Amino acid sequence: MAKNVVKVLNLVKTYHMGEVAVHALRGLSLNISKGEIMAIMGPSGSGKSTLMNILGCLDRPTSGTYVLNGEKVEDLSGDQLAEIRNRQVGFVFQSYNLLSRLSALENVMLPLRYQHNGHESPRVKAEAQLARVGLQDRILHRPNELSGGEQQRVAIARALVNEPAIVLADEPTGNLDSRSGAEIMELLISLNQEKGVTLIIVTHDAKVAQLAQRAVHILDGRVNNE
Secondary structure, eight states: OOOEEEEEEEEEEEEEETTEEEEEEEEEEEEEETTOEEEEEOOTTSSHHHHHHHHTTSSOOSEEEEEETTEEOTTOOHHHHHHHHHHHEEEEETTOOOOTTSOHHHHHHGGGTTOOOSSSOHHHHHHHHHHHTTOTTOTTOOGGGSOHHHHHHHHHHHHHTTOOSEEEEESTTTTSOHHHHHHHHHHHHHHHHHHOOOEEEEOSOHHHHHTSSEEEEEETTEEOOO
16 A cells, blocks of 8 residues: 555644634645645635645644654644755746746755755756756756746756655646646656656646546535535
């Protein structure tokens, strides 16, 4: 049986806006296996973004349990969350989130800045990831010199450079034309098959969700099993 890389039990997240309590998550439970491709779907306001932020260690739940790759993370301090986020989580965003003044190589090296372990230099590791996504000839180009699809490939290389436990992809094809979007999904799936990368994809696109091994629908802060 595959190991669960994500274990979520009874997650509750409540935001307070003045005297109004907003219940973003209402006792959500979820397990994700190592090496799985899972799509998270749901309408606006369903709790998808809140769940994504908690899974990515960008936020913590009001209550409930979250175990990431064997580590309980819901009670960690801000610094501890930042450390586990850098070590265990890779992010791919709809808007790429690349730094415009840096080259593709420098963007991919960013997550390695505070790591001093290992024998490979940050540059060697970053170059290897860029080659893996087919950009070995574009490593010195800045984002404005790359197409949208190429920028997303840089973002994928950056997400993978630390060999994280999970990669969170938030609408990874949302800003791309259909051809580039299909290429990005093909790349993500091939990386999953070749390297066993665990992919969690938030998407509104049913065609993207169909490429996942499992689709989970969130509604009103809970997993909707209907």
